[in-house]
Amino acid sequence: MTGAKRKKKSMFWSKMHPPHYEDIKQWCRRRLPILEWAPHYNLKENLLPDTVSGIMLAVQQVTQGLAFAILSSVHPVFGLYGSLFPAIIYAIFGMGRHVATGTFALTSLISANAVERLVPQSSRNLTMQSNSSVLGLSDFEVQRIGVAAAVSFLGGVIQVAMFVLQLGSATFLLTEPVISAMTTGAATHVVTSQVKYLLGIKMPYISGPLGFFYIYAYVFENIKSVRLEALLLSLLSIVVLVLVKELNEQFKRKIKVVLPVDLVLIIAASFACYCTNMENTYGLEVVGHIPKGIPPPRAPPMNILSAVITEAFGVALVGYVASLALAQGSAKKFKYSVDDNQEVLAHGLSNVIPSFFFCIPSAAAMGRTAGLYSTGAKTQCVLASIIVVGLKGMLIQFRDLKKYWNVDKIDWGIWVSTYIFTICFAANVGLLFGVVCTIAIVIGRFPRAKTLSIKNMKEMEFKVKTETDDESLQQVKIISINNPLVFLNVKKFHMDLINIMQKENANNQPLDDISKCEQNTLLNSLSNGNCNEETTQSSSHDKSALILDCSGLTFFDYSGVSMLVEVYMDCKDQSVDVLLANCTASLIKAMKYYGNLDSEKPIFFESVSAAISNIYSNKNFNKLGDHSEV
Secondary structure, eight states, X not given: OOHHHHHHHHHHHHHHXXXXXXXXXXXXXXXXXXXXXXXXXXXXXXXXXXXXXXXXXXXXXXXXXXXXXXXXXXXXXXXXXXXXXXXXXXXXXXXXXXXXXXXXXXXXXXHHXXXXXXXXXXXXXXXXXSBOSSTTOBHHHHHHHHHHHHHHHHHHHHHHHHHHTTGGGGGGGSOHHHHHHHHHHXXXXXXHHTHHXXXXXXXXXXXXXXXXXXXXXXXXXXXXXXXXXXHHHHHHXXXXXXXXXXXXXXXXXXXXXXXXXXXXXXXXHHHHHHHHTHHHHTOOOBOOOOOOSOOXXXXXXXXXXXXXXXXXXXXXXXXXXXXXXXXXXXXXXXXOOOOHHHHHHHHHHHHHTGGGGTOOOEEEEETOOOOOOOOOOOBHHHHHHHHHHHTHHHHGGGXXXXXXXXXXXXXXXXXXHHHXXXXXXXXXXXXXXXXXXXXXHHHHHGGGOOXXXXXXXXXXXHHXXXXXXXXXXXXXEEEEOOSOBOTTTHHHHHHHHHHHHTGGGTTTSOXXXXXXXXXXXXXXXXXXXXXXXXXXXXXTTSOEEEEEEOTTOOOBOHHHHHHHHHHHHHHHHTTEEEXXXXXXXXXXXXXXXXXXXXXXXXXXXXXXXXXXXXXXXHTOOXXXXXXXXX
């Protein structure tokens, strides 16, 4: 080999290796978000408040972990493990900054079906006498957690498979009404499962189709068996929990430390149990002793995976949908973005790995973090009250019905039907029905869609340019919407709008880099593509305007209205006026009802020309920009 060839080959490899290394580095950062945020964590500024908040929420999670373990039909101590390990895994792989993963009511209820089916209460007496090597618990309890861990393992495997197949992006099929109805219906199931503890009634485990109605039929048939002591204690617990939580919420800005009422109530109930011997005196069920320590890891029983595949799919789908809804909601509120596929990977690993540590299935819950705690005896009616009050946020979603009725009556019908299917059958069945129903309705509505003529819009733009002073036309962007705006295309609409608004600065900042910024606005281009705060503040003084021509928007749903209002609010935060032209009366009504729109300035106009005339009457603009289409 000649020297020239060796030199050429050496140059070739020197050019090939750095990109390869950079690709690996970028992949690691993309799949391990902790590598992205941990090096930039400000210890001096964030450590103390994060520590205080973490301790307070960990104390709250102790009580919820115990309660959700009982809901999952396993020993309460396993709920504590389920509060710790999934949170650690999600902190490494998850992108949601305000999402904490741990025990979750919906996934616990789903796994309980498998536990009660494979290890029923009738087998308790056969295995209670022998103790296992796991924390001194009986073989009965170990068999039960083995089933729950198997559900968690297989559910996590399914979620990881969804990541590999890139199915996380398919969540655009899950509209807000479907998710709201499914979670509300599932919360109704959870409350129903706690009725026996709230009333002190001993009843067999009831599940399956129409099990919701069979439970209440059994309760009314045995209404004389209600224990007054359990009912009074449950009502008192619920009243105290709701009252204190509302006071905490109302005065959270004035007080720095929130009262952990869940823990206070548990301590009070434990003390009352100890002093009055409630189990023997009043016949109330108590949790009993909570063992200390963490057992060594053990693989879930693989021989029963085929028997829990139904519950595993339920955990994978319902848990991920509920978790992603929380992640996207917090990201929207706090102005950052999450990757749907990365989230499904994070939750999959948060189920697979903890299943080796005797953990029940997990999912995300807003405002919580994990903790590990050991405590003594507690009454189960108090823990049932904690579950019921903890689901208040899901149950009050019934109030959304009025909103859906005013915005889109079809979405209202989807909500009601999905809820009915959920309570009649199961959360995963209701979720599947809602998705199929939504797709069928959209397929039926899309043939009525009309496109907007590009020629007519170009002629109108040329007319405006020739009839106005060129020096007074500046920073006005006209965008025509040429398709219906529904859940199927709102994300693409959003991305197309971002591309158009940033087209002028594409050479200065690639679009891939935008995702690293706080991608809460469409208007980075109006601030020269920079994401830093100083540039945004300085550019906000330059008045700009965005005109959305909605003449091609033939129909819309709740997701479409939500996206339009989000665009309006983002632009408003950046001092950019948004004007909508050629809107239908139904669209105007829906947007006014959904969003807190500015009532001082006119927003809706009969035509694009009328919107432009309104802009120039304010004399704040200098040049008309290019007309674009979405």
